[in-house]
Amino acid sequence: MNICLPAKLFFIATIIIYTWFYIYFKNVFEDYKKLFFIEVSIDVLVIVFGTWLLNHLCKTNNKNVSWIIFITYLIGSIIIMYIMKQNKFYFDVTRNTIIIV
Numbered sequence: 001m002n003i004c005l006p007a008k009l010f011f012i013a014t015i016i017i018y019t020w021f022y023i024y025f026k027n028v029f030e031d032y033k034k035l036f037f038i039e040v041s042i043d044v045l046v047i048v049f050g051t052w053l054l055n056h057l058c059k060t061n062n063k064n065v066s067w068i069i070f071i072t073y074l075i076g077s078i079i080i081m082y083i084m085k086q087n088k089f090y091f092d093v094t095r096n097t098i099i100i101v
Helices: 005-024 026-031 033-059 063-087
Strands: 089-092 097-100
Touching (some): 005 026, 005 063, 033 063
C-alpha cells in the first residue's frame, strides 16, 4: 500500500499522542472500563479516518493541504499536552468537572 508521508507521520504521531494520553489518564480509565473501550474505539476511528483523509488528499494532488492539516494537528496536540502537563488537570466525565491535581 502506497501511503504518502503526511499520512504516515499522522499515523505515527497519533499513536504516540494517544499513548501519552492513556498513560496520563490511567487512573480515570482504571475506574471506568466502559469509558476506556469507548475512547479506544473512537481513537481507532480517528487514526484510520485521518490517515485515509491525508493519503486521499495526497493522491488528489493536494499534498500541501495534507501537510497543513498534519502540522496544525501536531501543533495543536503538542499545545494541549503541554497545558495539561503544566496544570496537571483532567476532565472527569462522570461529574462533568475539571479536576486539578
